[in-house]
Amino acid sequence: MSTVQIKEQIAALVKELKQHNYNYYVLAMPSISDYDFDIKLKELEALEKQYPELVHPDSPTLKVGGEITKSFKTVVHKWPMLSLGNTYNAQDLIDFDQRIKKAIGDNFQYVCELKFDGLSISLTYENGKLLKAVTRGDGTKGDDVTANIKTLRSIPLSVPHQNVPEHFEIRGEVFMHKAAFEKLNQERIEQGEQAYANPRNFASGTVKMQDSAEVAKRPLDCFLYFLYADQNPFKTHWESLQAVKNWGFHVSEESKLCNTIEDVLLFIESWETKRFHLSYDIDGIVIKVNSYAQQQELGFTAKSPRWAISYKYKAQEVETTLEKVTYQVGRTGAVTPVANLKPVLLAGTTVKRATLHNANEISRLDLHENDTVLVEKGGEIIPKVIRVNLEKRKADAAKINYLENCPECGTQLIRKEGEAVHYCPNDEGCPPQIVGKMQHFISRKAMNIDGIGSETIEALYQKGLIRHISDIYLLKNHETTLKSMDRFGEKSVNNMLDGIERSKQVPFEKVLFGLGIRYIGETVAKKLAFHFKNIQALQNASFEELITADEIGERIAQSILEYFADEKHQQEINRLKEIGLQFEIEEKEVILQSSKLAGQTFVISGVFEQYSRDELKDIIESNGGKILSGISGKLNYLVAGDNMGPSKLEKANKLNIPIITDAALLKMLEE
Template sequence: MLPTEAKKKIDELTAELKQHNYNYYVLAMPTIADYDFDKQLAELAKLEQQFPEYAYPDSPTQRVGGEVTKEFVNVRHRWPMLSLGNTYNAQELLDFDQRVRKAIGDNLEYVCELKFDGLSMSLTYEGGKLVRAVTRGDGVRGDDVTTNIRTIHTIPKQLHTGNYPNLFEIRGEVFMHRKAFERLNNERIENGEIPYANPRNFASGTVKMQDSAEVARRPLDCFLYGLYTEKTLFKTHWESLEALKSWGFHVNNSSKLCKNIDEVLEFINHWDKERFTLSYDIDGIVIKVNNYSQQQELGFTAKSPRWAISYKYKAERVETELLAVTYQVGRTGAITPVANLQPVQLAGTTVKRATLHNANEIIRLDLHEGDSVFVEKGGEIIPKIISVNIDKRHQNAVAVEYITRCPACGAALQRKEGEAAHYCPNDEGCPPQIMGKMQHFIGRKAMDIEGLGGETIETLYEKGFIRHISDLYKLYEHADDLKQMERFGEKSITNMLAGIEKSKAQPFEKVLFGLGIRYVGETVAKKLALHFKNIDALASATYDQLIIAEEIGDRIARSIIDYFEAEEHRDEIEKLKKYGLQFVIEEKEVTLASEKLAGKTFIISGTFDKFSRDELKDIIEQNGGKILSSISAKLNYLVAGDNMGPSKLEKATKLNIPIISDDELMAMLG
């Protein structure tokens, strides 16, 4: 075969096999038999071996995935990934149009795009090669997930010829098609695994997996819709979308260039009906001013661009029958009522259950047994009942009454004044609470015990090996007994015991969070650890001593006091101390670089190009300065970056507090 013929054949086979991969993995709609696919793949591999100069870096013959990522590196976005303001009706959209035209005049166009229900992603290309993929994160910094994103068939790993710049960033949305979601979820159910609630959660969970080989087996897709460059290449957003298509990017073809707000409303109304015919979920429409110069003139608020807005569709609503109300017991003892429904299709998934939140919700709905109810799913993982169809209520229907005793252990439920939830007080004898506390303790944000999962906790509890958190640290005594259990191989037991031993090095704030004290979340645990330094000081703290700690209010203070008043909790902590867990904060010795900021107080707000806020905090403290938590007359300087909150700016201005940039801060340090 001549080289020119080989190149043509390689191009044809590559394109055809990529399409077949897309149909099979992403759309879950194969259009070719496996035998025929393998035959074409073998033909392509043979040609690439003979003519390697014509092989593409992202050829279907190349194995995708296989790397394992232990931690995702946090990366600063070159251009912040801001969120959009939301609008929910035509009048709010007309108001947006009026504000835009008042600022830039009537000579404008809008670009309307489908608002995909997925995970926002930023891709960086250098020399036409994908070099980095970063999640949205907090908008300023996100996680580097490049290895996983490379497995997505529709994202080019290497661009071919085109007039693209050497360095640019492109924004898009990673998502999963409904049919692929249903197929994978059915596989999880068959394997005894917990199914995902919706395609968005499945896509998000997949992108953050550590094994890219597993990611490659899961069918993700990605639409790209935003180009960012140092130098503006095009006059309009529409032109940039057309360019992205020509460079080989997967751009959604349903976008439309609109001459006025009436055309925008027509587009919105069209997709309100047609969105259910799509193979993927959308939850609205994004509207952008087309001209880049006009975008620049309109500028930004603290959180979002003034030249763009999203129109959110109303949640789909269906009617079905209430079969029964059951009750779940959470790890803190909170009892949550759940409506069990006649299965019904809603927003692309089969709905069997809906949350009822608490007793007040049952009263508000005036819920009766066998009621016909309206169910809505507006972005929530678990759908909710909106109202009851009274016209269909049976004449002798009995009102649903909230239970008075725990469905798991039979203890009389309690309800504290001012709280909506009922609680089971038997936290040391109620099985769901005991298992829930241990599952929380081993979690990634707490003790992060490798080799030990929620299902294993349930098995170990049911077999009688563990009854308290401290029992985890003497599981090594039962190593021989564990080997006799089903699905407990020698390697998995070794890994589990090693993970438990390793967890003893976790810092005090992680241990404190892991204890599961009601209202003490991850952030509050850090504040308490920093303030009290050790568990003994915290356990003996009075109410007045607790509420002067940062972010500790009445409810948290009383919960902490209640927790440490229980003798069984104090005994458990003593056992954990003996096993070597950390109950004292590791003090970091700050070596002063200078005392140029001694006696001065600062607050840092907004985003900065050269530093993260944590880096600025360290610089201030290393030079003798002090960071405050709120603006008051005691504050000396407000270090302000981009997108700073307007309320802070207003308060600082009223108090005549000097507002400085990060450059001015550096100048103070010489």
């Protein structure tokens, strides 16, 4: 190849790998497997080694990886969070061992640790107190996520131990256990949101949330595995691990001290299958030289320590036959394709089904009937079809096209611009949507109706007793019929009817969540309820007024408008009002601290470093000010934070409304 062609090839690899880095570290939505990424990275490294004059100044080979989000304060790491060199084969580890011996001789040990598949975090403690928590970011600086990390139960806020250094950092990995991930991901799917691919993405997305109160609701965990201090009281890494465990840090019990590279290889082999029985994901093993003095002697390359390496397991893959593609309709109408497979053993379990996500994925795979497919279960909880073995495809195999009509009710599917998912719009006539909506309504996080569960809803629907949410409240008129049904004794029927009656006292935000409006999850429902106060104000809100509410973006606003534009939905809400459900919040009494803002009106928009929007709202109201739902000529001040919507800014400028910061607001109170 000519120099021009080599230069173009390097530029293309740099661009592609940078995009994959961005998808992985910033968006937490990887678009390529770790193995495929490493192959491409090694391809780039080989070209750069051969043609050093063509190395791109922004090459991923020169960086640890990742970029910094703009939502959090950026903090420079005192000790850089370098990446580890990694390998997928034993020979590379033997070569690594030989390099170590050549540099420091034969008298050393290794520590083998599980390589957790999560989000790297650095915790700084000063005088025994947690000072800050920072993500890895680009390795030299990361995001300050202290408020969120403090909500993790496994991370101590203080370390009362006597022998703790005055100032130290401890590194670890934030992760989510598989069972918690499956439960929370299912709730996300029920809201019509795209599921996270694996627990790592969920953990990463949670740590980057703006509201630490919401982070606290998600069951994250954290393993700590490396100590840094100006004057480290320990001589070895193994000694420090035992110590920090005694200090109260969550340290994995699965680490091992190894005397030889053969011991290391046996440890790696032992976890090849054992890893599938853990409650959390690992994607490899980390090997470190034990002695801190020897670590210092070995030193670092530009981006990784010479005294450590990671061995990464390849994702488990098997070949099997695609028997057919079926489709599941969720309560929001989202239609998900599923590959039904010839049963095959994969990662310790028998796999019969694998997700196909959406029409784009079917098209990408170019699926044909009875294809031989490769199925993967690496960091994925749900097995995934990754590619087709074209050599085994039959010549007359028919192409599989995504269906055009709902498999349950026959209605033509719709797909909105910019979205990957197809929907059945027939929410009032499609059985899975009807049943799913009622099951969602009675669920624990919504109306929490005692004495009635998902199976009961299904049975009542099949019997013809319920079709709408409001019908649940009319079941008292069918008491005789209920008691004649299988598994419906007098006591269970009475408990159910009592539970239904009690649910009339459930607060507005729970009722709103229970309605099952697409994209309106538990948190969003609460934000909407407290912003608009009652269902009437929400129904009458314009698009511009909706997006002024905390955490309400354009997609959610559009979904609300579409929901209330449907006359059937309005009729249902009117029926629920007549039944006696709560459709307005109980206003809490505002205790005035001063009247300094009396007569002044405010709109709060954007993200703030020191306060949440709700806290700023309380500050304004407790000093006599009033919060408006939208920007108009009646507004006195727009309190603006980061990432404020451009339409709000434009409108405020057009109306000559003063735009102030949260600091300026607080200064008004000091004057």
